[in-house]
Amino acid sequence: MVFNLTEEQLAVQEAAREFAQKELLPGVIDRDREMRYPREEVRKMAELGFLGMMVDPAYGGGGMDAISYVVAMEEISKVDASCSVIMSVNNSLVCWGLETFGTEDQKQHYLTKLATGEWIGAFCLSEPEAGSDATSQRTTAVDMGDHYLVNGTKNWITNGGTSQVHLVIAQTDPEKGHRGINAFIVETSWEGVTIGAKEDKLGIRASDTHTIMYTDVKVPKANRIGEDGFGFKFAMKVLSGGRIGIAAQALGIGAGAYELALAYAQEREAFGKPISQHQAIAFKLADMATEVEAARLLVYRSAWLKDQGKDYDTASSMAKVFASEMAMRTATEAVQVHGGYGYVKEYHVERMMRDAKITQIYEGTSEIQRLVISRSILSGNPYVGVL
């Protein structure tokens, strides 16, 4: 068993770390406070190839493996989780979904722009009444012969106001339940697409989250993804990979908070010595370090399974539930280690604590991950393991 990153993966890690420290760190507090979308930073991420990392170079991507992707996600999330969710949605939900299930025409027309970051994509599954219960889609796509007519509302859409392409999940034949659901590529410039209010969020405040309304949007037949009725399975497959990205985001938030707490504890003195020399703090740091390492192993393993072409549905849920809960605990403890300084914006850890929370909610709540894991283990697969 080999735990080393390859030369190429180490180079990606270094590039992502340098970018995050030089380009993202300086403005991260202001962007969070002002809910300011990181337009220039996203443009630079595109230039560096972070928006289509796993896409075949033939379509403008980086042709990298999933491990390189999670390594980059971790480094960027250590500094700015708003930027990393933009990156995660574009890479794992939109680009991967189109590359894996799209037609050649769809790839030529859309993937080439999305992989280079010329265009940004959004994934539109959640609705006011369909969050965890994703089969209960109310958005409809009526078959009109040469096109579909799409009507409905989508909620909490990351990249909602800044994307040029939406992958929209909609019900075509309610009698068929989830087998009547389809996925469509919708351009946001099309008539009938309305970008609703921007959400004022607890965390990842610089990311752009909107409600979207679709009113009689004419979607060409050629923009349906996969066979008729494939939409729900498309969403589930795409989310399995998306959860690896969000697990990597959570890993980065947790690791970033831990690193800040470690540095602070070695500088700050109380009762005549650095607080790291007090067992109360040293043991907190020990727990944080252990949990970060455990999360990293789960995240890397789920990416490795994906790279090997093996089943990663349960592994990605395990990585996400563990990493997101680790991120929440670790960021909260990092605030505690910082004491009063941790409660103010300048020291970053309060933002990380707010940012960590969403990783337990989006791309499937912790409860949904446990549902996926428990169904898998109770159906006769007690371990995901590679052993």
Ligand code: CAA
């Ligand atoms: N791959 C392929 N097919 C899958 C699948 C997978 N991983 N998981 C389920 N399916 C298939 C099932 O096989 C079944 O098909 P058949 O009937 O043909 O066998 C079908 O999908 C329905 O599955 P279930 O019966 O298991 O459906 P369910 O309603 O009991 O549960 C669920 C499904 C796992 C709870 C699912 O609804 C789910 O994952 N919910 C959470 C939704 C979610 O993650 N939303 C995130 C929003 S996107 C987001 O947050 C992006 C962002 O902006 C950051």
